[in-house]
Amino acid sequence: GRGLVGGSVAVAWVSMLMLVAQWFSPARFASMSGVSLAVGTMGAVLAGVPLRALSDLFGWRMVMGASGIIAIALGLLIWIYVRDMPTQRGYKNHVAKRPAHEVTLPLLTALGHTLRFPAVWLIFWIPSGVCGAILTFTGLWGVPYLTTWHGLNVKEASLIITGMLIAFAAGSLFFGALSDKLKQRKLPYFLGAIFSISGFIILGIQPELPIPLVSVLLWATAFGGGSMVLSFGYVKESVPHHLGATAVGIVNLGVMVGPLVQQPVLGAILDHYAAAENITGAYSKAGMTVCMLVLAVWVGTSIVSLMLSRETHAKPRFA
Numbered sequence: 001g002r003g004l005v006g007g008s009v010a011v012a013w014v015s016m017l018m019l020v021a022q023w024f025s026p027a028r029f030a031s032m033s034g035v036s037l038a039v040g041t042m043g044a045v046l047a048g049v050p051l052r053a054l055s056d057l058f059g060w061r062m063v064m065g066a067s068g069i070i071a072i073a074l075g076l077l078i079w080i081y082v083r084d085m086p087t088q089r090g091y092k093n094h095v096a097k098r099p100a101h102e103v104t105l106p107l108l109t110a111l112g113h114t115l116r117f118p119a120v121w122l123i124f125w126i127p128s129g130v131c132g133a134i135l136t137f138t139g140l141w142g143v144p145y146l147t148t149w150h151g152l153n154v155k156e157a158s159l160i161i162t163g164m165l166i167a168f169a170a171g172s173l174f175f176g177a178l179s180d181k182l183k184q185r186k187l188p189y190f191l192g193a194i195f196s197i198s199g200f201i202i203l204g205i206q207p208e209l210p211i212p213l214v215s216v217l218l219w220a221t222a223f224g225g226g227s228m229v230l231s232f233g234y235v236k237e238s239v240p241h242h243l244g245a246t247a248v249g250i251v252n253l254g255v256m257v258g259p260l261v262q263q264p265v266l267g268a269i270l271d272h273y274a275a276a277e278n279i280t281g282a283y284s285k286a287g288m289t290v291c292m293l294v295l296a297v298w299v300g301t302s303i304v305s306l307m308l309s310r311e312t313h314a315k316p317r318f319a
Contacts, residue, residue, distance in 0.1 A: 014245070014249050014252055017033060017036070017232050017248055018245050019082070020032045020033060020036065021244070022084060022085055022086065022093070023086055023091075026314070027180060027314065028180055029232075029233045029314075030179040030185075030229065030230055030233045031176045031180045032176070033172075033176055033229045033230075033232055033233060034172040034173045034174075034175065034176025034229045035173060035176070037169070037172040037226070037229045038173050038226075039169075041166075041168055041172070042166075044165050045162055045165045045169075048158060048161070048165070049158055049159065105242070110243060110246045111246055111250075114246045114247050114250060115250070117238065117239050119235065119238035119239070119309055119310060120235060120239065120247050120250055120251070122306070122308055122309040123231055123234050123238065123254075123305075123309060124251050124253070124254035125301070125302060126189070126193075126231055126254070126302045126305050126309075127228040127231045127251065127254050127258070127302070128302060129193075129196075129258055129298040129299040129301055129302030129303075130192065130196055130224070130225055130227060130299060130302050131255050131258065132255065132258015132259050132298070133196065133200065133258060133262065133298055134168060134221065134225035135259045136258065136259045136262040136263055136295065137164075137295065138164055138165065138222075139263070140263050140266065140267070141266070141270065141283065141291070142157070142161045142164070142218075144282070144283050144288075145283070145288050146211075146214075148283055148285060149207055149288065150211045150214060160215050160218060163215065163219050163222075164218050164221070164222035167223040167226070168222040168223065168225050168226045169226065170226065171192060171222065171224060171226020172226035172227075172228075172229040173226070174223070174226065175189070175191075175192050175226055175227040175230060176229050176230065179233070183314040183315075184311060184313060184314065185233065185311060185313075186306060186309065186311045189227050189230045189234070190306060190307075191224070192224040192226065192228070193224060193299060193302060193306060194303075195220050195221060195223055195224025195225075195227075196221050196227075196299050197296050197299040197303065198220075198221070198224075199218060199221030199224070200221060200296035201292075201293070202217055203218075204292035207285070207288070207289050207292070231251045231255075232248050234309070235248060236316075237312040237315060237316050237317060238309075238312055239317075239318065241316065241318070258298065262298065265294070266294060266295075269287055269294065270284065270288070270291065272287065273290065
């Protein structure tokens with residue numbers, strides 16, 4: 001069941017980005033990608049405290065069933081009303097007509113051709129840290145960190161983590177619009193990454209800060225993480241047009257590589273420190289501090305990858 005949910009979400013996101021590319025001007029791709037990511041992130045916000053409240057009120061089975069019914073209804077509405085191309089609804093197409101010699105490549109062939117571009121590998125790695133670190137923290141040990149280090153109860157800690165998701169959504173809107181306005185991808189992405197790494201470094205070096213300052217740092221870190229939305233326009237502009245969707249799919253995989261690796265690694269670190277200090281049923285403060293610095297290092301590798309990539313100036317590099 002979880003595999004079906006995860007697979008469908010991945011397909012929906014990449015398909016939505018391709019619809020954005022068809023229906024909106026290329027000059028607005030990053031902005032509209034930011035809007036879509038913000039809307040999706042608000043779904044994650046609703047899946048936190050509000051979903052828990054509904055589950056307590058109606059029971060988790062009814063809530064999950066209702067969520068499934070709503071998803072089916074949305075799918076039917078999309079199938080009925082949404083079209084791949086604006087011309088199918090009588091509007092102007094924003095994408096140039098494909099050259100007659102351009103053919104649709106088989107999946108594995110397209111994948112092989114796309115992976116030949118160094119830019120794809122570089123951009124693939126960037127969100128694994130900039131976004132992956134946020135997903136790992138909020139999803140794995142953000143609440144235990146706040147309850148252990150700062151003595152908050154679970155509800156208070158959950159509200160701060162929810163604030164991080166809202167900040168992430170706001171960051172995607174801000175950096176997407178900024179990138180389109182500046183006609184640059186690297187600079188806004190770099191600014192967001194600096195926000196992200198700074199928060200992890202400060203909290204790793206000075207973990208006993210007052211909780212208001214900790215909250216601001218976490219929200220700023222998540223805000224910077226929202227810059228990951230630039231990855232998709234960046235990679236789409238870095239490959240030939242007929243490989244754009246494949247490249248976007250590869251980068252979308254990169255988003256999840258971070259949490260896939262970080263969560264078990266950080267979990268092992270936390271378990272190691274807890275065992276060393278004979279702590280049961282809780283995490284070690286020292287272990288959490290080390291995890292913060294590990295996330296900072298990972299984001300640092302993303303920044304290096306970003307610096308090695310080539311600016312597209314919000315224009316396709318290939319005809």
